Amino acid sequence: MRVSPDTTSPAVPIIIDCDPGHDDMVAIMTAFAADDLDLRGITTVAGNQTGEKTFLNARRILSLIGAHDIPLARGCDVPLVRPLRVAEDIHGDSGLDGADLPAPRERVSPLHAVDLIADLVSSSTEPITLVPTGPLTNIALFLRRYPELIDRIASVVLMGGAVAESNVTPAAEFNIYVDPEAADIVFRSGLSLTMVGLDATNKAMLDPDDIARLTASDGQVSCIVGKLLAFFAGTYEHVFGIAGAPLHDALAVAVAAAPDIVTTRDLHVAIETKGDHTVGRTVADVYGVTGQTPNASVALDVDVDRFRTLMFDVFSQLDTICR
Ligand code: RIB
Numbered sequence: 463m464r465v466s467p468d469t470t471s472p473a474v475p476i477i478i479d480c481d482p483g484h485d486d487m488v489a490i491m492t493a494f495a496a497d498d499l500d501l502r503g504i505t506t507v508a509g510n511q512t513g514e515k516t517f518l519n520a521r522r523i524l525s526l527i528g529a530h531d532i533p534l535a536r537g538c539d540v541p542l543v544r545p546l547r548v549a550e551d552i553h554g555d556s557g558l559d560g561a562d563l564p565a566p567r568e569r570v571s572p573l574h575a576v577d578l579i580a581d582l583v584s585s586s587t588e589p590i591t592l593v594p595t596g597p598l599t600n601i602a603l604f605l606r607r608y609p610e611l612i613d614r615i616a617s618v619v620l621m622g623g624a625v626a627e628s629n630v631t632p633a634a635e636f637n638i639y640v641d642p643e644a645a646d647i648v649f650r651s652g653l654s655l656t657m658v659g660l661d662a663t664n665k666a667m668l669d670p671d672d673i674a675r676l677t678a679s680d681g682q683v684s685c686i687v688g689k690l691l692a693f694f695a696g697t698y699e700h701v702f703g704i705a706g707a708p709l710h711d712a713l714a715v716a717v718a719a720a721p722d723i724v725t726t727r728d729l730h731v732a733i734e735t736k737g738d739h740t741v742g743r744t745v746a747d748v749y750g751v752t753g754q755t756p757n758a759s760v761a762l763d764v765d766v767d768r769f770r771t772l773m774f775d776v777f778s779q780l781d782t783i784c785r
Pocket residue numbers: 481483484485486509510549595596597621629635636637710711
């Protein structure tokens with residue numbers, strides 16, 4: 463299956479840096495199932511849960527979908543400066559509550575995530591797109607540790623931030639809030655940056671009927687995904703009063719293959735790293751009042767019907783692969 467309707471476009475080489483996490487799981491599934499994405503590797507970071515738990519969850523997800531050969535490495539367990547803040551209220555104690563998952567994949571890289579990214583980028587014949595879907599700790603450290611590889615990065619398509627939304631505080635989105643210093647490094651890097659934030663991802667929702675349809679499926683992957691997303695939707699209902707499961711991270715992966723699935727504006731985005739009430743805010747200069755050159759293509763809306771169809775195509779493809 464393809465994310466993009468353009469059948470002439472070559473597969474986009476990507477590395478996902480994630481903190482699974484229910485929506486990170488769907489991001490990994492999307493990248494693995496899509497023929498127009500070339501998933502070169504996965505790295506994990508602490509965020510939704512501890513570094514130990516997000517790494518274990520990634521190993522379990524790769525076992526579930528039969529992704530035995532995708533390189534996987536564990537990254538940072540703590541943000542650059544601040545103590546770790548997890549999202550147990552959203553993703554549960556394991557970080558992926560809601561269903562029994564298969565035994566974790568044993569084969570993992572001995573490298574640290576930052577070094578696996580460097581290894582994959584430096585050995586690639588073409589520039590690679592980084593798709594971070596958790597706090598940006600690993601990505602910031604990669605940029606600091608390997609500045610000579612920056613020109614081997616095609617772009618960064620990240621899930622994070624927001625122009626007019628928030629979740630973890632009234633001012634901030636979780637991935638940016640957990641490590642705002644790392645986000646500041648990434649947004650000042652000069653790399654081609656697409657910010658897939660809550661303005662778009664909160665609309666990239668599977669509704670309760672979609673989730674019930676998955677849970678009732680005969681497909682092994684669809685059924686497990688349905689149970690996991692039922693848990694995720696339950697916590698979203700409890701915390702935010704929202705009915706459904708917003709697949710924030712899966713949208714970022716979709717954008718890497720098909721940028722036109724979202725509507726974007728080029729804006730200057732600064733990261734607030736101080737403010738008692740505003741730390742972690744992605745401060746988007748919507749009216750250009752600062753006169754600063756835009757440093758990000760910011761997603762403001764999404765083709766929801768196209769996204770939902772894509773999600774069911776992904777799960778159907780994995781049901782076929784994992785029969
Ligand atoms: O704010 C949503 C983001 O925070 C998603 O990436 C979710 O997985 C959590 O990491």
